[in-house]
Amino acid sequence: GAGVSQSPSNKVTEKGKDVELRCDPISGHTALYWYRQSLGQGLEFLIYFQGNSAPDKSGLPSDRFSAERTGGSVSTLTIQRTQQEDSAVYLCASRTGTPGGETQYFGPGTRLLVL
Amino acid sequence: AQSVTQPDIHITVSEGASLELRCNYSYGATPYLFWYVQSPGQGLQLLLKYFSGDTLVQGIKGFEAEFKRSQSSFNLRKPSVHWSDAAEYFCAVGARAAGNKLTFGGGTRVLVKP
16 A cells, blocks of 8 residues: 655755645554654654644644644644744654554655755 | 764764664653654654653664663663664654643754765
């Protein structure tokens, strides 16, 4: 079956602009995660969605970052007023959400460059 | 809070030689442990995982890892590396109580010499 997909693959934007990154999880996966991979910070958790529960936003670095998940499937990560330090690879992952389904499957990522 | 340490930033190994990547974690209970591999420009691919049971786990591509609770370690091994194993390897810890969100180590970049 299809894996996790993300779009766009690459995004170049100017400082101060807003960007939206999209994630399509594996069909049937109820849990969805966003991570960021940057040279300075490594791989870090951003936000987590599980079913209809309130998302865990504990990893979002500032209020410029937000995410939503519509219909329990596709998720969009939005970064407002981008800064150069937002340049990174943004990775999405999903898992089944059932006991025994702890493995997260990752998408290829969106490489964001803020000029 | 969870934390993961991968002490080796870079490792160079000759093709055909054995490989061991170190991972130490900090967590109050038994966590879920994972090894992922990332080739240049690619996402993360799961190599293997440990949840419970047998402490020696087998993964894909001939990799194995051993969970040692007393040492809080989950080291990754491969008896004979291939040039295609050149990549970056990440150890990660998750916990059901924390929504299974993963905490990653800093990664170990493996270079394979012919």
